[in-house]
Amino acid sequence: MKTIKVAMLGFGNVGQSFANLLLEKEQEMKEKFDTEVRVVAITTKTRGIMVDAWGIDLEYALNLIEGKKTFPASSQPRIQKTALDVAESMEYDVLIEMTPLEYASGRVATDHVKAALKRGKDVICSNKGPLAWHFKELTQLAEENGCKFMYETTVLDGTPLFSIVRENLKLCNVIEIKGILSRTLNYMLSGMERGLSQEEILEEGKNRGFIEANPQTDLTGQESLIKMIALANAFMDADMTPMDVEQLDVECSQGITLEDIKAAADDNEVIKYICRAYRKNGKMQISVKPERISRFDSYAAVSGTSLAVSITTDLMGTMTIIEESADVEQTGYGVFADLLTIIEERA
């Protein structure tokens, strides 16, 4: 039986969901892949760091977090004080980066990823920051060091997107990417079609638990922009960052009124917050803004908490993937699927 040692940086929604999947599928992984996954480190910001070269008891770690407790101090060796220490110095095979997104730089997560890739370790990243800010550098580093840099869950959670393009659209050139990438914005626009105000819908979404207490980054289009740059970097070799402002056209959602929604409906149209990436005169362009589209357009049916991405290629036309209302288990599955790919390729 092979053993694969995993270091998990971040143990929030995604990390806990992934840990639950490891527990649930432990036996099947042994049977199907002849592999035992051993989590040797879990880091958090405020609950401490747990390390155990023989494998952390995940049920115990999950119970501590659920009970709002911190990890026991005895499990934190002096040299491993931070997530970066773990990435730089611990013995592991795969690093999983699941810390919160830093919109302004993607920095801390990028440092974690770089530290692992420089050591020739495979990396799975659920954080979009490194893809939006440092994609080229990180993919080059992975190539130079003969290791993998994977990121399925960054866009559309666990719904296969990056893996479909990688595995099933070989030698296709991606010409355009289009998408509805913000659950908050899509839910808000669908709610306005029901005649509710933006404030009422945001409150409703917060009560249902999928809109953050402070949804500003969604409402300004920033969250969608980061995802779109990540997609353009991965699929179109865009080599862009959020600093390339002259190529970015981002509009905030706050100007949209119930009258705008009604005027669109009177013309058999709906307003959707649509993201696009394409080349104009050879130069990459990204737009993230509300558009009026026909109510018969397939994107008009992507409503509420659903998301969509369409990829147009030279050889295969346009393919659209719709994620119908994900819950947190699906975000963990994206990480889990990347890990299974790594395990299969090591076999």
Ligand SMILES: NC(=O)c1ccc[n+]([C@@H]2O[C@H](COP(=O)([O-])OP(=O)(O)OC[C@H]3O[C@@H](n4cnc5c(N)ncnc54)[C@H](OP(=O)(O)O)[C@@H]3O)[C@@H](O)[C@H]2O)c1
């Ligand atoms: N949730 C989703 O639906 C989803 C979907 C796709 C991708 N993602 C991305 O996946 C990442 C994780 O999301 P999440 O929802 O799991 O976030 P979360 O619930 O906020 O959890 C973040 C985890 O990272 C830890 N952390 C914070 N700063 C850290 C630092 N500097 N060093 C080490 N650990 C640190 C936190 O510790 P404390 O608890 O002590 O603060 C927590 O354990 C984010 O980048 C997010 O954008 C999330």
